[in-house]
Amino acid sequence: MTEPPPAAAQALAEATAQAIWARDRAAQALGIKIVSVAPGRALATMRVRSDMVNGLHICHGGLIFSLADTAFAYACNAYNRNTVAAACHIDFLNPAKEGETLAAEAIERSLSGRTGVYDVTVSVGQRTIALFRGKSRRIAGEVIASLEEADHQAA
Secondary structure (H helix, E strand, O other): OOOOOHHHHHHHHHHHHHHHHOOOHHHHHOOOEEEEEEOOEEEEEEEOOHHHEOOOOOEOHHHHHHHHHHHHHHHHOOOOOOEEEEEEEEEEOOOOOOOOEEEEEEEEEEEEOOEEEEEEEEEEOOEEEEEEEEEEEEOOOOHHHHHHHHHHHHO
16 A cells, blocks of 8 residues: 555544544543644643542543543544554553643554554653553554444434
């Protein structure tokens, strides 16, 4: 398969992100914002709300994981090929506090055949909150085509 030129690849990544976002109820509910996408990359942010802190009054680790997983998903689906997580791991390094805005930057480290490896750094400014590594697996279909097909079936 021939790679599209850079401008076309970027346009495809952006269109794919818009298509995913239209149905990404989880990210929307958490207030996650997709700041940027590119082939194999994504940057997402989330402000830590009062309902996101645990009994120690720091951001719940599951919500930090959700932000990292969201950035991972947008990065690995940026090629408009349906891609899911096969495995992932997170290391929590520092707490995040209510009112802080977390940024999760996902970067593709390897893509070979149907599998990929992505690193996501979650930070607040220069302070690293967590390091996440996700392994992806491409499945059948295309993101945009799958969403359009589902819309037609729902109508």
